[in-house]
Amino acid sequence: MKGRSFFRTIQVKLVIIYLLLILVAMQLIGVYFISTVKNSLITSFTNNLKEQADILAKFAAPSLLPNQEGDGDSADNTTEDLNLVVRNLFSISGAEVQVLDANGKVVATSLQVHQSNIGQKNNSLAVRRALQNIPDNEEEIIDEDNTRKKRIALPVTYNDKVVGAVYVVASMTELYETVNRVNQIFFSGTLIALGLTGVLGILLAHTITSPIQGLTRQAEAVADGRFDLKAPVLGDDEIGRLSMAFNDMTIRLKEALSANEEENEKLVSVLSNMSDGVVAADERGVIIVWNRRALEMLEVDTLQDAKLSELLILTPDKLAEFEQGRGGTIVLNRGPQEDAGLAESGDSVLKVTFTPIHRRGKGITGMIAVLQDVTEQEKLEQSRRQFVANVSHELRTPLTTIKSYAEALGDGALEERDLSTRFVGVISNETERMIRLVTDLLHLSRLDSNQAPLRRRQTNIHDMLDEVADRFSFQLRQKSISATVGVERGLKNAWLDRDQIDQVLDNLISNAIKYTLDGGQIGLTARRTADGGSIEISVKDTGIGIPKKDLTRIFDRFYRVDKARSRNMGGTGLGLSIAREIVRAHGGTIALYSELNEGSKVTFTLPLLQEGGDPE
Incomplete structure (x- = not known):
């Protein structure tokens, strides 16, 4: 795998390209050069043979005249002279030269071993053509020893009459050995040139690939989020300008990503701290973005891979209507449904506003749903x-x-x-x-509307409770109800609005008397809370009590447990609501505990303050 990766590098590719170019160029040059040298050598070799053969033909022409045949001694002398000339003057290394008469018989030969061929007829095609006065008779042959030879036959003429022929067979071994040496020299030169080219190619390729490797390292660093590195600028050429452009791009990308991260952090911060829930879905309706408030409203742990239509109970027609238009709004009720009403059932009412996401050239690519909890508004x-x-x-x-x-x-x-x-x-x-x-x-x-300001004054708790019991003594005696007042030891004074607290106590004692049967008991107690910073006042009776289903709404305005009976007793249904508002105005709390047919206990707390408003 590493080998494959190595051969895929630009440096290796450049070196291979250089080598291939040199190799192709050298091959073309070599083919042309060697072919030219070979042709030149063959041509020179052939011309040399022809020149010597031509000289021999001119020299041998008088000796081959027919009138010499009658004189035997003269003919023998002539033949001996030709043999001497052929062997000494016209000897060619590795070549055989024959002088033939007009009948094709060998008159003289240059090789001593072939002296037995004198007087025999040479039947080769080249000789026959030469005796027919055809000048161009040359060919290359390969003999039995696998030796390449050049064969030439020239006509010998005297007074435009063919009187014989000169036949030359020369070995071309030295010529082809010369060609082979040239080939070897050229091959060696090619190898040397390729080696030098490879070394130079590596050096030159390195000058190109080194900046590219620097750019690659810089790109990998940028991909990993590291923008501090810079690509090396090694010159003012194209790669140098590319490196400078890449460095500039890195700086701008860093600035753009910083700005983008800042915007994303702002967006995340806004989404996280929004009082409304936000849910965004892609073009397939799959939720991709949501905030914590949306999870709280929808009472789920995550919205990963959830469908917007299934989550918000949208029909495909309704969703398509929102996507085709400019959005819309629906009201979603969540939680158990009861006949007692929204305040009792604990339902949550969500107002969902849909807005399609438009992208230029692509149409609608998603949907944003903003969830608003309008439960309190509905309540x-x-x-x-x-x-x-x-x-x-x-x-x-x-x-x-x-x-x-x-x-x-x-x-x-x-x-x-x-x-x-x-x-x-x-x-x-x-x-x-x-x-x-x-x-x-x-x-x-x-x-x-906070238009009833508190007029706090120092009030003795024991006296206040005793006076309340005294005010209702007549009603208590009428129903034979015994009332007790108990104040924790050490608890004396409190800083409060006496008139408004009297109104709270009057309301609580009045309710206790109304709903306590004859002979019952009512107790007023006051004590410090566990932390010592508040006073806790309780009114407890042994009356008919309140059903548990009514306890959560007992402080609501106009709420009555037994409406007909309460109205007959003269109640308006606002007494406990007024008491709660007065206690809240003092910074305290009020609560009611009751068991049906056993009695009720109303307890409210008031902070213990001094005249400056500081805790006691």
């Missing part, structure tokens, strides 16, 4: 509607009574003194009831 709206309905109901009942009795008086009951007196008394009681209702409502309104 407030429900409370407002219920409050209006309760006020309307509380006012309508006495107004109806007053109207009916006034109409009766107008119809003649006024003439009957006893009847009219009773009717006037009923009208007066209902009027007083409406006055108490309006007074309580105004008091609550002032408390809600």
